[in-house]
Amino acid sequence: MGKGKGNVKLQKKRYAERYPEKERARNTRKCARRRARRKAEDPIGYAEKRRAANARYREKNPEKVRAQRARSNAIWNGKRRALLLGTGGRISSGIADRLGKIQKWRCVVCLKDLSDGYHIDHIFPLALGGRHEDSNLQLLCPSCNLSKGAKHPVDFMRSRGFLL
Ligand SMILES: [Zn+2]
Numbered sequence: 001m002g003k004g005k006g007n008v009k010l011q012k013k014r015y016a017e018r019y020p021e022k023e024r025a026r027n028t029r030k031c032a033r034r035r036a037r038r039k040a041e042d043p044i045g046y047a048e049k050r051r052a053a054n055a056r057y058r059e060k061n062p063e064k065v066r067a068q069r070a071r072s073n074a075i076w077n078g079k080r081r082a083l084l085l086g087t088g089g090r091i092s093s094g095i096a097d098r099l100g101k102i103q104k105w106r107c108v109v110c111l112k113d114l115s116d117g118y119h120i121d122h123i124f125p126l127a128l129g130g131r132h133e134d135s136n137l138q139l140l141c142p143s144c145n146l147s148k149g150a151k152h153p154v155d156f157m158r159s160r161g162f163l164l
Contacts, residue, residue: 066117071096074120082132089133096120099139107141109148109160119145123153 016023039046058065074096082089092098096118105114121140124130127150140148148156157163 063115070117070119074118078120078122078126078132081126089131089136091132091134091137095134095137096139099137103139105139107144108138109140109144109157109162112141112144114139114141117142121145121148125150125152128152 035046078091099120100114100118103114106112107114107118118139119142121138122130122132123136123138126132130136151159154163
């Protein structure tokens with residue numbers, strides 16, 4: 001028994017089993033190389049295929065796409081407004097998911113299920129000097145957030161029958 005082809009195959013298999021993370025990284029590189037080659041060979045066809053694949057993904061996962069869009073819009077809008085108003089602060093990535101877990105994915109004001117969409121709200125509005133940072137954020141359903149606007153949080157909660 002020499003070093004036949006089967007032997008090499010077996011060795012590769014054993015190696016992959018022993019170092020799964022290396023194998024994954026190797027596959028990722030392989031896919032990236034293949035994508036780059038396809039793109040170089042036929043850039044227009046490649047772009048069309050990507051567009052079609054993205055459209056299929058959007059069609060199959062509408063709620064994922066909506067949630068992702070809501071998330072990035074909310075964060076981006078907050079960042080932009082904070083910049084305009086000169087209120088500093090940073091928010092951490094993944095903050096919406098963390099808040100969602102804490103709030104059990106319910107609007108803190110009306111308890112509506114947030115799986116259809118949510119807004120990231122500045123508890124103390126940026127317009128009133130609130131900071132664009134984690135501790136000043138909560139998730140609200142779009143309708144509560146829109147009616148809250150730039151109201152003071154105490155006034156808003158009172159208008160909803162909370163607080164005295
Ligand atoms: Zn609500």
